[in-house]
Amino acid sequence: MPEAIWISFAFGLGLLIKAVHLPPLIGYLAAGFILSAMAANPSIPISPEPTAVLDHIAHLGVLLMLFTVGLKLKLKSVISPEVIGGSLLHFSITALVFAPGIYLILEVSWYTALMLAIALSFSSTVLAAKVLENKRELRAFHGRVAIGILIMQDLIALVVMSLAAGQTPSQWALIVFGLPLLRPVLYKLLDASGHEELLVLLGLLLALVLGGSGFQAVGLSSELGALVFGAILANHPRSQELAKSLWSVKEIFLVGFFLQIGIDGLPGQDAIIFAIVVALILPLKGILFFFLMLLFRLRARSSFLTSLALTNYSEFGLIVASVALPEWLVPLALSVALSFLISAPLNRLAHPLYERWSHRLVPFESDRRHPDELPISLGDTRVVVMGMGRTGTAAYDALRDTEARLMALDSDLAKVARHQKQGRNVVYADAEDNTFWEALHMPSVEAVILAMGDIEAKLIAARMLRKLGFTGYVVAHTMFEDEAERIREAGANEAYLTMSETGVALASHLEQMAPEFPEPEATLSGPKQPST
Missing domain, CATH: 1.20.1530.20 (Na+/H+ antiporter like fold)
Structure with a gap:
C-alpha cells in the first residue's frame, strides 16, 4: 500500500x-x-x-x-x-x-x-x-x-x-467580475x-x-x-x-x-x-x-x-x-x-x-524616520490602557469620568480608528514590538492596565515596563490561574481572573438592588425563616 x-x-x-x-x-x-x-x-x-x-x-x-x-x-x-x-x-x-x-x-x-x-x-x-x-x-x-x-x-x-x-478563458469567465x-x-x-x-x-x-x-x-x-x-x-x-x-x-x-x-x-x-x-x-x-x-x-x-x-x-x-x-x-x-x-x-x-x-x-540609516518608527510620547498621561477589546474598553470608560488623564493603546489599526471616532484617546502601538518600547516616553504615567487578549503580549508588556524602570502600578486580567501567576512574575502588581471578577461584579449589582428584593414567602416545606 x-x-x-x-x-x-x-x-x-x-x-x-x-x-x-x-x-x-x-x-x-x-x-x-x-x-x-x-x-x-x-x-x-x-x-x-x-x-x-x-x-x-x-x-x-x-x-x-x-x-x-x-x-x-x-x-x-x-x-x-x-x-x-x-x-x-x-x-x-x-x-x-x-x-x-x-x-x-x-x-x-x-x-x-x-x-x-x-x-x-x-x-x-x-x-x-x-x-x-x-x-x-x-x-x-x-x-x-x-x-x-x-x-x-x-x-x-x-x-x-x-x-x-x-x-484561454471561456466567455463564462466574465462571471468572475x-x-x-x-x-x-x-x-x-x-x-x-x-x-x-x-x-x-x-x-x-x-x-x-x-x-x-x-x-x-x-x-x-x-x-x-x-x-x-x-x-x-x-x-x-x-x-x-x-x-x-x-x-x-x-x-x-x-x-x-x-x-x-x-x-x-x-x-x-x-x-x-x-x-x-x-x-x-x-x-x-x-x-x-x-x-x-x-x-x-x-x-x-x-x-x-x-x-x-x-x-x-x-x-x-x-x-x-x-x-x-x-x-x-x-x-x-x-x-x-x-x-x-x-x-x-x-x-x-x-x-x-x-x-x-x-x-x-x-x-x-537615513536621517528621516518612517512614521511607524517615530518615538511615542505619552505626555502627561497618568493611566494607560493597553488593549482595547471589550475588557479594555470597559476599563477605559469606567475611568473616563474620573480625573485620571487617560490614553489607550491597541495594535489593531481598524479598532484604533473606531475608538477615535467614538471620542476615546486611543493610538496605535504594539506591545510585542521592541521598537515601540525603545522609543517610548512615559514621564507622568502612574498606572498601566494590561487588557490585551494574548497572554504573551501581557508578559512582554509587564517585563518591558519594569525593564524601563517603571515603578507604578501594573494590573492585568486573564482566564487562568497559572497565567495570572506568570503575569505577576513578569512584573505586574496584580493579575485578576476574568471570570472571578465577573462574578464579583454581578454580586455587587445584586447588593445595590438588595433593598428592592421582595420578602420571601412561606413554602410548603415549612414556615418563613427569619432573615439573617
Missing part, C-alpha cells in the same frame, strides 16, 4: 528534522528522495512510485495554501510604500540580475532563465511566518512589513503562474457554519470546489480561484478563525506536494551543484532587502530583522516551477531545502546578531 509507506517515511523524517529545530518540510523532501531511490532499486520489494492519488493531494495542498493566503489579503497589510515598493523593486532587480547570469552560465533558453530567476526571487511564506510567530513578532513592525512583502510576492507568483499556464456581489451570502454562510467541522467544510467548499473547480471550468487557473475566494472573505471578523481551522488540513496536503517532488526523481550531480551555488548567493538576497528597506526610511534594526526573515527561497517558487518548469523542480527543491537550513538558525539568532553588528549597520 503506497500510502502507508509515504505517511510512515514523511512522519519519521519530518520528526527527525524537527528534533534538530529545522522545518519538517526538509524531512518531507528527503522522504521523497529516499522513496524515489527505493523505487529505482529492484531488490527492494516495495513500489512507492507516484500515483494519481498523490498528484491530486499535492494539488489540493497548493489550492488550500493559496486560499489561506487570500484570507490574509487585507489591503491595509499591503498598501504601504515599503511593502509595495520593496517587493516590486526586489522582484525586478533579482529577475534582471539573475536571468542573464543563469542564461550565460547554464546555457538555457531565455524563458527558462527568466522563470528560474523569478522562482528564486520569492521568499518562503511558510518559514517566515513560523519564525516570526515563534518569536512573537508577527505584529511587530518588521514582522508586518515582512508578511506584507510575502503577500505581494504571492500575488506576483500567481500572475506568473497564470501567464505560464497559457490557459461579479463574485464580489456574493460577499454578503458568503459572510452569512461563514457566520452560520459555527466553530467546528462545518467551518472546515465551508473552507474546503470555497477553496477546492467553487474556487478550484469553478475557475477551471471557465478556463481560468484553479490557483487563482482559490486565492480570489479567500480574498473575498478576508475582511470578515472570522476570516482568521477559518484560516486556523484549515491549517492542519492544508499542511497535511502540502506534505503530498513535497513528497511528490522527491518521488519524481533523485537529484543528479548537476542538481546538487545548482542548489549549492544558489545557496551561496543567498546572502545577496538578504543584502538587497536590507538596503531597500533603508531606502524606505526604516531603521537599521527593522531593516535587518525584515531582511533576515526574507532571506530564503520559497515553496511558492516550487509551485511556479511545477507549472512553468517541471523539469527544474528537483534542483529548486534542493535549493529551497538548503536555504531553510541556513535561514532557520540565523532567524533564531536575529536579535543577538543585530546587537553584534549594529555599529556597522546603523551608519546606513
